[in-house]
Amino acid sequence: DIQMTQSPSSLSASVGDRVTITCRASQGIGNYLAWYQQGPGKVPKLLIYATFTLQSGVPSRFSGSGSGTDFTLTISSLQPEDVATYYCQRYDSALALTFGGGTKVEIK
Amino acid sequence: QVQLVQSGAEVKKPGASVKVSCKASGYTFTGYYMHWVRQAPGQGLEWMGWINPNNGGTNYAQKFQGRVTMTRDTSISTAYMELSRLRSDDTAMFYCARGGAATALVMDVWGQGTTVTVSS
Numbered sequence: 101d102i103q104m105t106q107s108p109s110s111l112s113a114s115v116g117d118r119v120t121i122t123c124r125a126s127q128g129i130g131n132y133l134a135w136y137q138q139g140p141g142k143v144p145k146l147l148i149y150a151t152f153t154l155q156s157g158v159p160s161r162f163s164g165s166g167s168g169t170d171f172t173l174t175i176s177s178l179q180p181e182d183v184a185t186y187y188c189q190r191y192d193s194a195l196a197l198t199f200g201g202g203t204k205v206e207i208k
Numbered sequence: 209q210v211q212l213v214q215s216g217a218e219v220k221k222p223g224a225s226v227k228v229s230c231k232a233s234g235y236t237f238t239g240y241y242m243h244w245v246r247q248a249p250g251q252g253l254e255w256m257g258w259i260n261p262n263n264g265g266t267n268y269a270q271k272f273q274g275r276v277t278m279t280r281d282t283s284i285s286t287a288y289m290e291l292s293r294l295r296s297d298d299t300a301m302f303y304c305a306r307g308g309a310a311t312a313l314v315m316d317v318w319g320q321g322t323t324v325t326v327s328s
Contacts, residue, residue, distance in 0.1 A: 134314045143303065143321060144253065149314040187253050191313035195267055199253040
């Protein structure tokens with residue numbers, strides 16, 4: 101089974117900082133990678149799918165990149181409302197969808 | 209607007225079963241997959257499986273096969289997830305989530321979650 105590993109598991113950054121979260125697949129998954137944001141006590145929200153396609157309504161400071169096994173979610177200028185845990189999800193196979201372990205983002 | 213409304217919190221004893229409902233509105237229920245995701249307290253997201261409301265076809269994560277059953281009632285635009293032989297480590301929040309318009313395997317609308325507590 102393909103494993104999804106996120107790093108770091110948590111980070112603290114200042115408002116306005118550029119933040120980068122990495123997701124690594126144990127095998128190649130093409131560009132079948134999505135990112136979700138879950139604010140404290142909130143329901144998960146889809147941010148990005150197909151590696152870099154922004155879901156409607158998601159601020160443009162969020163972007164995704166990568167392919168194969170290595171993927172990145174970038175927040176170009178961290179805002180207070182971005183405090184959340186971020187999850188990647190592979191969907192290269194309809195039979196086994198897997199989330200990464202999550203990256204918790206806090207404000208310094 | 210597109211909305212998924214889940215049933216209320218449940219408290220169950222070990223060995224029992226729980227059935228969670230997810231009522232869809234604002235879109236054509238049979239046109240989109242429905243996924244179920246589990247989140248234990250303080251833990252990450254865990255995909256449980258999906259159902260195709262159009263034909264009732266299902267696919268379950270290997271971890272839950274034999275214990276989970278996903279069904280739907282198209283007449284009331286409602287999906288169900290039943291988990292049997294509950295254990296204490298099944299205590300979690302359970303979410304239904306719609307498979308996206310762009311791809312059925314990405315979850316673009318989520319229910320509010322249903323808390324299931326398993327305790328003797």
